[in-house]
Amino acid sequence: MTSPSLYWLRNDLRLTDNAALTAAAAAQGQVIFLYVLDDETPGDWRLGGASRWWLHKSLEALSATAPLVLRRGAADKVIADVLTESGAAAVHFTRDYAPWSGALEQRVKAACEAAGASCHRYGGFLLQEPETIRNGSGEPYRVYTPFSKACFAAGEPRPLKPVPKFSGWTGKLKSDRLAGWGLLPTKPDWAKAMAAHWTPGEAGAAARLKDFIADGLEHYADERDRPDRDVTSRLSPYLHFGEISPAQCWHAVRAAQLAAGGKLDKAAEKFLKEVLWREFSYHLLHHWPTLPEKPFRPEFSAFPWSKNPKGLKAWEMGRTGYPIVDAGMRELWVTGIMHNRVRMIAASFLIKDLLIPWQDGERWFWDTLVDADIASNAASWQWVAGCGADAAPYFRIFNPVLQGEKFDTAGTYVRKWLPELARLPDEFVHRPWEAPALVLKAAGVELGRNYPHPVVDHAKARDRALAALKETKGIQ
Numbered sequence: 001m002t003s004p005s006l007y008w009l010r011n012d013l014r015l016t017d018n019a020a021l022t023a024a025a026a027a028q029g030q031v032i033f034l035y036v037l038d039d040e041t042p043g044d045w046r047l048g049g050a051s052r053w054w055l056h057k058s059l060e061a062l063s064a065t066a067p068l069v070l071r072r073g074a075a076d077k078v079i080a081d082v083l084t085e086s087g088a089a090a091v092h093f094t095r096d097y098a099p100w101s102g103a104l105e106q107r108v109k110a111a112c113e114a115a116g117a118s119c120h121r122y123g124g125f126l127l128q129e130p131e132t133i134r135n136g137s138g139e140p141y142r143v144y145t146p147f148s149k150a151c152f153a154a155g156e157p158r159p160l161k162p163v164p165k166f167s168g169w170t171g172k173l174k175s176d177r178l179a180g181w182g183l184l185p186t187k188p189d190w191a192k193a194m195a196a197h198w199t200p201g202e203a204g205a206a207a208r209l210k211d212f213i214a215d216g217l218e219h220y221a222d223e224r225d226r227p228d229r230d231v232t233s234r235l236s237p238y239l240h241f242g243e244i245s246p247a248q249c250w251h252a253v254r255a256a257q258l259a260a261g262g263k264l265d266k267a268a269e270k271f272l273k274e275v276l277w278r279e280f281s282y283h284l285l286h287h288w289p290t291l292p293e294k295p296f297r298p299e300f301s302a303f304p305w306s307k308n309p310k311g312l313k314a315w316e317m318g319r320t321g322y323p324i325v326d327a328g329m330r331e332l333w334v335t336g337i338m339h340n341r342v343r344m345i346a347a348s349f350l351i352k353d354l355l356i357p358w359q360d361g362e363r364w365f366w367d368t369l370v371d372a373d374i375a376s377n378a379a380s381w382q383w384v385a386g387c388g389a390d391a392a393p394y395f396r397i398f399n400p401v402l403q404g405e406k407f408d409t410a411g412t413y414v415r416k417w418l419p420e421l422a423r424l425p426d427e428f429v430h431r432p433w434e435a436p437a438l439v440l441k442a443a444g445v446e447l448g449r450n451y452p453h454p455v456v457d458h459a460k461a462r463d464r465a466l467a468a469l470k471e472t473k474g475i476q
């Protein structure tokens with residue numbers, strides 16, 4: 001009988017367009033699907049709460065189509081054990097780009113050598129391997145636009161791989177119970193509402209992509225910045241967990257564009273460019289692995305951040321008194337996601353109005369986002385802070401009132417997430433503290449009681465941030 005192959009599942013929780021699984025299946029023998037919950041290797045960056053919820057649901061969905069072996073521990077040690085227990089002849093896995101993953105993959109390779117098994121790594125989480133895109137001088141890119149042009153010039157992604165035929169492992173191997181991993185919250189069950197917003201897993205991802213192409217794509221170019229419209233794809237958690245590949249999204253959008261005979265050109269280009277922001281984030285992380293912790297521009301290390309635990313708490317709880325910020329933070333808490341425009345406004349508020357280090361916001365997002373992603377989260381926080389590669393200039397400070405009025409014109413988004421403000425007239429919904437007492441009373445708003453006064457005065461906070469900037473040598 002042919003020896004089994006070990007397929008080590010990581011952020012590639014799908015059967016379609018999966019090079020590692022395709023190769024494991026092609027080896028003829030049975031395939032052992034192994035998922036390792038590894039809280040040891042990533043250290044402080046072990047999965048956050050919302051990601052753990054998503055992972056549970058995703059593994060549950062996958063176990064309906066593939067027999068999973070679940071183990072907990074350092075992945076290389078677990079793989080060494082499973083090789084000994086099963087006699088597998090080969091290990092196949094998808095490459096991961098987190099700062100700790102390169103060394104882990106080397107240890108897995110060594111474990112394979114020690115067990116006499118071959119070890120195979122495949123791409124697929126990204127469109128391009130981060131080392132393959134280089135500028136004219138052979139250096140990695142630091143600026144998004146030339147990077148994206150180089151990606152477009154590299155041509156369309158490879159063709160997709162169909163679901164391979166495989167026979168699952170029928171031998172004996174110890175497996176943990178998914179429920180025993182405690183990935184779901186218990187008391188309080190803060191994830192209760194998340195189930196209504198998401199269907200984690202490969203089928204959920206495919207359905208989301210289909211819906212987006214049918215309903216969102218045509219409005220994407222013009223309305224993607226509007227949190228009050230449902231036009232963005234919401235594919236980010238599916239992409240993060242690999243329930244869909246970026247190549248699948250790319251080809252599906254290209255096919256829709258082609259079928260529309262030119263009508264979707266602008267929308268499709270815009271969408272593909274956003275997918276390339278994800279690639280760019282990974283490009284940066286690969287070449288600058290300290291991205292999640294240290295400013296890309298080192299001069300920002302001397303920035304005079306303030307210690308402001310009360311401000312941080314108010315921000316986390318969506319109680320800053322600035323409706324667009326608070327609506328975003330409440331959307332995040334309830335659904336595990338926040339619209340991109342609002343992420344930018346909320347992040348700018350934390351960093352620039354409250355002068356709280358971007359890393360504190362990054363950590364909160366890491367714990368609460370279902371799409372928490374080591375590269376996109378770090379690169380985006382650094383972008384807003386102004387200390388990243390190709391970042392927004394530090395002196396660009398979002399005005400939360402004007403941003404709210406521009407992108408949530410009728411206050412629909414704010415009213416949805418802050419029901420206490422629902423009855424305020426449009427002109428005050430983004431600036432309740434300016435509403436006359438009678439208007440507040442008629443709307444049932446009592447500032448300081450059922451909705452907070454602003455925690456800072458934005459105009460003063462802006463001046464303070466600009467002064468702090470001036471103080472820091474080398475930033476301008």
Ligand SMILES: Cc1cc2nc3c(=O)[nH]c(=O)nc-3n(C[C@H](O)[C@H](O)[C@H](O)COP(=O)(O)OP(=O)(O)OC[C@H]3O[C@@H](n4cnc5c(N)ncnc54)[C@H](O)[C@@H]3O)c2cc1C
Pocket residue numbers: 224232233234235236237239240271274275276277278279281338339340341343344347365369371372373374376377378380381384
């Ligand atoms: C402070 C901050 C933190 C962020 N943290 C994360 C994070 O942890 N994980 C994450 O996936 N995205 C993060 N983003 C980027 C972006 O907000 C989300 O990718 C996007 O909102 C996801 O919604 P969507 O799938 O509807 O996006 P769409 O607009 O439909 O875009 C399609 C896909 O492109 C990618 N994408 C779009 N915008 C970006 C971007 N700016 N950077 C990187 N990739 C992008 C995502 O994979 C997304 O699913 C962050 C942005 C900010 C400002």
